[in-house]
Amino acid sequence: SAVISQKPSRDICQRGTSLTIQCQVDSQVTMMFWYRQQPGQSLTLIATANQGSEATYESGFVIDKFPISRPNLTFSTLTVSNMSPEDSSIYLCSVDRTGDTDTQYFGPGTRLTVL
Amino acid sequence: KQEVTQIPAALSVPEGENLVLNCSFTDSAIYNLQWFRQDPGKGLTSLLLIQSSQREQTSGRLNASLDKSSGRSTLYIAASQPGDSATYLCAASDRGSTLGRLYFGRGTQLTVWP
Numbered sequence: 006s007a008v009i010s011q012k013p014s015r016d017i018c019q020r021g022t023s024l025t026i027q028c029q030v031d032s033q034v035t036m037m038f039w040y041r042q043q044p045g046q047s048l049t050l051i052a053t054a055n056q057g058s059e060a061t062y063e064s065g066f067v068i069d070k071f072p073i074s075r076p077n078l079t080f081s082t083l084t085v086s087n088m089s090p091e092d093s094s095i096y097l098c099s100v101d102r103t104g105d106t107d108t109q110y111f112g113p114g115t116r117l118t119v120l
Numbered sequence: 121k122q123e124v125t126q127i128p129a130a131l132s133v134p135e136g137e138n139l140v141l142n143c144s145f146t147d148s149a150i151y152n153l154q155w156f157r158q159d160p161g162k163g164l165t166s167l168l169l170i171q172s173s174q175r176e177q178t179s180g181r182l183n184a185s186l187d188k189s190s191g192r193s194t195l196y197i198a199a200s201q202p203g204d205s206a207t208y209l210c211a212a213s214d215r216g217s218t219l220g221r222l223y224f225g226r227g228t229q230l231t232v233w234p
Contacts, residue, residue, distance in 0.1 A: 014161070047124070047224040047225055049224075050221055053221070097163060097164070099164075108154070108166045108169055109166065109211075109213075109222060111163045111165075113161060114161070
C-alpha cells in the first residue's frame with residue numbers, strides 16, 4: 006500500500022490569488038496524478054506527473070493555470086493560479102502501484118473554497 | 121472518451137439490508153474497474169479491483185462483479201451497517217496513453233440508519 010498526505014487539508018482563498026497544494030508519499034513512485042472533484046461531480050484527472058519530465062495535462066487543463074512540480078519520487082505540488090470561484094473543488098493526488106494489485110491510492114484531498 | 125454512470129445517486133436503507141450499487145461504462149476496452157469508498161476529509165479508499173479478465177471479486181461483505189460485454193459492474197453489500205455510510209465511486213481504468221488514468225462516476229451516496 007501507499008500512505009499519502011496532502012497539505013493544506015482545506016483553505017479559503019480570495020479571487021485572483023494562487024494556492025500551492027503539496028502531496029507527499031511514503032514510498033517512491035513513478036507516476037503521480039492530480040484530480041479535481043467539483044461539487045456534485047465526479048473526479049476528473051487534471052494531469053499526470055512523472056519525475057524528471059514535464060507533467061502531461063488532460064484536455065481542458067493548462068500548465069499556466071495548474072503548474073505542477075515533481076522534484077523527486079515521493080513529492081509533488083499542484084498550484085491553482087489566478088483563482089476564481091469556479092476553482093472551488095476538492096483536489097486529490099494519487100499514485101499508481103502497478104504490479105500485483107494495480108491499485109491506485111489517493112491522498113485525503115484538499116478542499117478549496119474561492120470567494 | 122470513457123463515460124461512467126452510477127445509479128442510484130443516493131440510497132438510504134435500514135441496517136441489515138443487502139443492497140446493490142450499479143455502475144455502467146461506455147467503452148468496454150477497460151484495463152480494470154475499481155470500487156472506492158469516499159469519506160469526508162479522508163480521501164478515497166480502494167475497496168475492490170476487478171481486472172478485465174475477471175468476473176468478480178469479494179472482500180468480506182462486499183462483492184463486485186464485472187460484465188465487460190454489457191459495460192456494467194455491480195457492488196453488492198451484504199448485511200449493511202451504519203459504518204457503511206459513505207459515497208461509493210466506481211472507476212474504469214484505461215491504460216492507453218496514460219498509465220493508470222481513471223474515469224470516475226459521480227458516486228452513490230449511501231446512508232445506512234440504525
